[in-house]
Amino acid sequence: MKFILALAILGLVSANVALEAYDVGQSCNSDGGFTVTSFTVNPYPPRGCSPQAVSMTGTFTQNACPSQIHINENFNQRQSYNQDINISGCYNSGATQTFNFNINAFQCNSGSYTVQVTLNEENSEQHLSCWQYQYTL
Template sequence: MKFIVALALLGLVSANTSLEQYGVGQTCQSDGGFTISSFNVYPYPPTDCSPQAVSMTGTFTQNACPSQININENYNQRQSYTQNINLSGCYVSGTSYTFNFNINAYQCNSGSYVIQVALNQQSPQTRLACWQYEYSI
């Protein structure tokens, strides 16, 4: 009996781990080139105007030289703010990498927010990956 309970607990822990693999949000439209395997935001959900620390991990599925992380904030279904983080460096297909960055809040009002994060390459112009998440303050 103890063995069955231990096995059930192990199954629940494993299931919970896989559910938390991506953290928050979901993919959005991109051209491909970087497959996101983990996307975490701290704190989530935000409760004030403090910066949000983001960790985005994935694998390059093609040779790429990402030039920018583009962050769009939609406040109450309207575009309100864009933040760009410049990048340098190139990666070969199959390389796993974690991008760590902060998102600075622009609107600090009560309402609903959708944050969209895109990993872009300038030449050729490509949206390698896109992820978005929502919250309310």
């Protein structure tokens, strides 16, 4: 009986670790140029005001020099916060790249959240990619 209980506890702990970070969300409207192949958030779902560690991996479908990752947080279907992360580098079409960054929570209230992340081209308003995910606190 103790063995079964120990296995059950081990299984629950393993399941909790596995749920800490995994692919979340879906693509949203963009001009194209970077195809997201993996988007992980840790922890997911977020807890309170803790920062969210994000890893966004994808492939460039055109030559591009992205200069910014733009984060837009909507709280209860109203825009509440924007965060910009400056990046540098130019990439050839076909190049695979991973962008790692933190999203700092602005709202820490109970409610519904939609976070939209865009990868923006240097010196233009072009959105190379757009990805969004949702959660509830």
